[in-house]
Each structure stands twice: as structure tokens, then as C-alpha cells.
Amino acid sequence: SMLIHVEEKGDVSVVNLLVEELDATNAEDFEKEMSAVIPAKKKVILDLDRVRFVDSRGCGVILFLLKKMNEAGGSFCLCGATKSVQTTFNLIRL
Numbered sequence: 001s002m003l004i005h006v007e008e009k010g011d012v013s014v015v016n017l018l019v020e021e022l023d024a025t026n027a028e029d030f031e032k033e034m035s036a037v038i039p040a041k042k043k044v045i046l047d048l049d050r051v052r053f054v055d056s057r058g059c060g061v062i063l064f065l066l067k068k069m070n071e072a073g074g075s076f077c078l079c080g081a082t083k084s085v086q087t088t089f090n091l092i093r094l
Contacts (some may be wrong), residue, residue, distance in 0.1 A: 007038055013041040017051055022058035031061045038065055042074040049080035054065050054088050063094060 003026060007014045038044060046062070046073060048054075052056060054062075062078070069076035081089065090092075 002033065004033050004037075011041075012038045012045060013037055014045045014047060016047045020050055021053040021055075022051055022061070023053065023055040023090040024057040027055075027057040027061045029084070030058070031064065034061075034065055037073070038072070038076070039066055042072075044069060044074065045079055047080045048078060048082070049083060051080060051085055053083050056092070058090065059092050059094055 003019055004018065005016045015034070017030075019026060047066075051074055062087070066076050078089075
């Protein structure tokens with residue numbers, strides 16, 4: 001099952017995460033699906049609008065993707081994070 005939906009807007013790929021939880025159960029699949037988008041694209045926005053919970057494994061994948069994009073000279077942004085998800089990110093200094 002697909003975890004992401006990608007919309008092309010000019011030179012930007014907007015990636016909508018289609019799940020409410022990004023955790024150990026689906027982080028690996030998420031990483032695989034994102035690998036098809038990164039680093040083929042130079043600008044990626046990850047929309048976390050639907051996401052209610054991210055665990056350390058989910059955060060690890062996001063950090064990995066961020067590193068990968070930086071190495072490829074691209075930009076990787078997050079948007080739409082809920083307060084609880086933002087709190088998690090702040091805790092691990094994402």
C-alpha cells in the first residue's frame with residue numbers, strides 16, 4: 001500500500017504522507033517510497049498534515065532523507081506538522 005502521494009508543482013515535489021502514524025511498522029516502507037522521489041528532485045516538501053504520531057524510527061528516516069537531500073544539493077522541507085509531532089521533533093532536535 002502506498003504511504004505517500006506526490007504532486008509536482010513546477011520544480012517542487014510536494015509529498016503528502018497518507019498515514020496517521022509514521023513509526024517502526026511503516027518507516028522502512030516510507031523510506032523505500034521516498035527513495036524514488038529523492039534525490040531525483042531538487043526541492044521536496046513533506047506535508048505531514050495527516051500525521052498524528054511519529055516515533056524515533058520515523059524521525060530517523062526523516063533525518064536520513066534530509067541528509068540525503070543535502071548531499072545531493074537539494075532542499076527538503078517539512079510542513080503541516082501538528083503540535084504533538086512538532087513537540088516530538090523538538091525533543092530530538094529535528
